[in-house]
Amino acid sequence: MNETRTIHQLERDLHGSEDALSGPVLADIRARGRSRRRHRWAAYAAGSTAVVLAAGAVVGVATQRSGEARDRTPVADHPTTLTPLATRALREIPGTVRLSEWQVLVPSPTQPVREFGDQKVPADHIEAGPVDIGARRYTGVTAYAPAAFPAWLWEGVKDYEQTVLGSEEGYPVGSLDTGIIVDAGPLDLACMRPLPEWGEDGGDGCFPAMLAEKNGSRTYAWGMGTDDFLDEGKDLELFSSPDYSAGVPRMVWIGGTDGTDVATVTMVTTDGSELEATVASGTLVPGESMFWGTVDGELAQVVTRDEDGKVLERHQVRPCSDPVDCEVR
Numbered sequence: 001m002n003e004t005r006t007i008h009q010l011e012r013d014l015h016g017s018e019d020a021l022s023g024p025v026l027a028d029i030r031a032r033g034r035s036r037r038r039h040r041w042a043a044y045a046a047g048s049t050a051v052v053l054a055a056g057a058v059v060g061v062a063t064q065r066s067g068e069a070r071d072r073t074p075v076a077d078h079p080t081t082l083t084p085l086a087t088r089a090l091r092e093i094p095g096t097v098r099l100s101e102w103q104v105l106v107p108s109p110t111q112p113v114r115e116f117g118d119q120k121v122p123a124d125h126i127e128a129g130p131v132d133i134g135a136r137r138y139t140g141v142t143a144y145a146p147a148a149f150p151a152w153l154w155e156g157v158k159d160y161e162q163t164v165l166g167s168e169e170g171y172p173v174g175s176l177d178t179g180i181i182v183d184a185g186p187l188d189l190a191c192m193r194p195l196p197e198w199g200e201d202g203g204d205g206c207f208p209a210m211l212a213e214k215n216g217s218r219t220y221a222w223g224m225g226t227d228d229f230l231d232e233g234k235d236l237e238l239f240s241s242p243d244y245s246a247g248v249p250r251m252v253w254i255g256g257t258d259g260t261d262v263a264t265v266t267m268v269t270t271d272g273s274e275l276e277a278t279v280a281s282g283t284l285v286p287g288e289s290m291f292w293g294t295v296d297g298e299l300a301q302v303v304t305r306d307e308d309g310k311v312l313e314r315h316q317v318r319p320c321s322d323p324v325d326c327e328v329r
Helices: 007-012 023-045 084-092 151-163
Strands: 059-063 069-071 104-106 126-139 180-192 207-214 217-223 237-243 250-258 264-269 274-276 278-281 288-295 299-305 311-316
Touching (some): 084 180, 126 217, 126 237, 126 288, 180 217, 237 299, 250 311, 264 288, 274 288, 288 299
Parallel strands (some): 104 180
Antiparallel strands (some): 126 180, 180 207, 207 217, 250 288, 264 274, 278 288, 299 311
């Protein structure tokens, strides 16, 4: 296959049929799949292979010349109680909190997460931001060096990944299927120019992306697909990132739309609760509007209005096109 394709074109190919899943299990799958997709394509554009960080699962992939990958990360049925490892972590690791019937959140270790494919973003490639929008990055225990955790925890998770989740083609690293989630630090929203290794000239200016931080440097975590939602005449789009910082599962929703007429954005949940989002019209992405807010419960609708209060768009949250590779809502 000789066709040259950009990262944005590659991401465009990952839309599929609608699914019927719902609830916290799907939210977790969506979050992992969305970040896995964006990170995977960034790695392809850079010509790298083998291992990528996937928001809770660093997975081995087999890359073919066509650029396709076979993701072998198993999607297991979640337990209804804490695993023995999660129970011990809750009891023995200071600051660990229980998030759900089967999940616990472990505080960030003093050591940085080991990056598998994360790409450094030079300061001169960040046009605006980064802005703290309340989003966090989450991953698994073995995404860190063994010394970051007690030996019983790191070795126990590794053994689970190898014996339960592994296959003849390899095993995942940094899996969340043990019910143990590690807070890997903040994710900030920025407008960045394409990296040189992506093979793009950057002529279209900057694009919105979520950036992590490691050793004082910014790294690319994930982007917002093809960015078609910022084109004239296109509907707004929504992207989500899980947030456990309050000790309960919540969701940070990020949206964008063409133009700078948007003055206010109201996020409406399925129970009728409303949240006024933070709006950046023209200040983060030139000529475009971005907004964000942290939502308790399930988001149902987003309403944008101009400075006179006139409704510009009522966007119903769409079902995920694929339960693993969810991107656009």
